[in-house]
Amino acid sequence: MKQTISFSQFNIPSIVGASPPPTTTIHRRTTTSSRRLSPVLAVASPTTSPSLHQVTYSMPPEKLEIFKSLEPWVFENILPLRKPVEKCWQPIKFLPNPSQGPEQFAEEVRALRQRASGLSDEYFVMLVGNMLTEDALPTYQTLFNTLDGVCDETGCSRCPWGIWSRAWSAEENQHGDLLRTYLYLSGRVDMLMVDKTLQYLIGAGMDIGLENNPYLGFVYTSFQERATCLSHGNMARLATEGGDPMLAHICGTIAADEKRHEHAYTRIIEKLLEVDPNATMLAIADMMKKKIIMPMHLMYDGQDPNIFESFSTIIERQGVYTSRHYAEILEFFIIRWKLEKLEGLIGEARCAQDYVCGLPPRVRKLESRAKKIEPHQVKFSWIFNKQVTT
Ligand SMILES: [Fe+2]
Numbered sequence: 001m002k003q004t005i006s007f008s009q010f011n012i013p014s015i016v017g018a019s020p021p022p023t024t025t026i027h028r029r030t031t032t033s034s035r036r037l038s039p040v041l042a043v044a045s046p047t048t049s050p051s052l053h054q055v056t057y058s059m060p061p062e063k064l065e066i067f068k069s070l071e072p073w074v075f076e077n078i079l080p081l082r083k084p085v086e087k088c089w090q091p092i093k094f095l096p097n098p099s100q101g102p103e104q105f106a107e108e109v110r111a112l113r114q115r116a117s118g119l120s121d122e123y124f125v126m127l128v129g130n131m132l133t134e135d136a137l138p139t140y141q142t143l144f145n146t147l148d149g150v151c152d153e154t155g156c157s158r159c160p161w162g163i164w165s166r167a168w169s170a171e172e173n174q175h176g177d178l179l180r181t182y183l184y185l186s187g188r189v190d191m192l193m194v195d196k197t198l199q200y201l202i203g204a205g206m207d208i209g210l211e212n213n214p215y216l217g218f219v220y221t222s223f224q225e226r227a228t229c230l231s232h233g234n235m236a237r238l239a240t241e242g243g244d245p246m247l248a249h250i251c252g253t254i255a256a257d258e259k260r261h262e263h264a265y266t267r268i269i270e271k272l273l274e275v276d277p278n279a280t281m282l283a284i285a286d287m288m289k290k291k292i293i294m295p296m297h298l299m300y301d302g303q304d305p306n307i308f309e310s311f312s313t314i315i316e317r318q319g320v321y322t323s324r325h326y327a328e329i330l331e332f333f334i335i336r337w338k339l340e341k342l343e344g345l346i347g348e349a350r351c352a353q354d355y356v357c358g359l360p361p362r363v364r365k366l367e368s369r370a371k372k373i374e375p376h377q378v379k380f381s382w383i384f385n386k387q388v389t390t
């Protein structure tokens with residue numbers, strides 16, 4: 001049985017501030033991890049899966065009024081962050097276009113493959129991971145619509161929260177479509193295994209502890225949008241270095257969308273800190289204690305129970321998303337939301353403020369430990385069963 005050192009930036013070991021000193025040890029997981037879904041559970045049995053988070057409806061009902069009262073503010077401050085469809089890019093802009101005729105299309109596919117040939121297998125593992133993160137969109141829209149007070153109650157709600165969530169989902173859908181088509185045309189990955197992984201992933205869902213609570217939900221999305229922006233941005237840089245400027249353009253364009261999404265969710269938390277600072281501060285601390293877990297943490301390809309850990313190790317080693325980024329995002333939000341300067345917090349919210357503001361050095365301590373992980377070879381089913389270095 002293989003024992004791997006699991007150090008995902010999204011999967012940092014528990015650091016619980018209020019109680020005993022933080023455990024800054026590197027988390028070790030074996031192939032028998034209780035959190036890893038078995039192949040059957042991953043698709044079929046939510047009731048018996050070993051979930052960490054099963055708290056539901058943690059927001060007191062009286063708080064619903066806060067989200068109702070914010071609707072005019074959302075119309076004015078969040079909906080303008082949508083891009084009109086006619087001004088949006090569409091995936092075909094970056095891809096070989098079959099409408100130009102078969103010869104031109106074949107030539108463009110050849111050129112795409114030629115550009116992709118300079119990129120490493122490790123790069124393609126990371127690109128598949130990013131694509132899967134985008135393509136598991138049904139899970140995200142579902143989760144958004146579990147949040148009390150902001151969900152789209154009809155599927156076509158005119159409430160601004162619903163309008164935003166559908167527009168956001170439509171943009172995320174483009175990200176998955178574009179990356180997926182690029183991967184398909186590149187010929188570098190085994191699409192059968194990639195698709196199987198996606199089907200398992202959407203069937204498994206996400207276990208991130210939002211508790212139907214929009215305070216928690218918007219803390220998570222703020223963090224996650226910034227994280228995906230960084231990740232796509234770093235993939236763009238590596239694509240440039242590997243000789244594929246078009247792929248760099250693709251990743252950079254997606255990163256720009258993520259940045260706009262980040263602005264929206266960050267503004268919402270900023271507003272919540274203004275109207276309900278105690279509950280919002282508690283929510284930030286709660287999500288930090290739970291850790292911001294990567295959306296595809298329940299990823300499985302039908303073969304390798306450690307595929308998520310191996311993927312996480314690769315993106316850490318390649319510098320695409322690391323524990324340093326995790327700490328930097330946390331530091332960014334502490335400043336952006338002026339958390340250290342928040343006044344008038346009472347009771348547990350004061351402790352939560354101290355906990356969150358004192359967290360970055362602890363995360364940075366983990367970063368220094370992560371660098372000691374030795375590389376090793378792992379077989380990835382997505383890469384035609386070749387070995388890649390984690
Ligand atoms: Fe996205």
Ligand SMILES: [Fe+2]
Nearest residue numbers: 225257258261
């Ligand atoms: Fe996004």
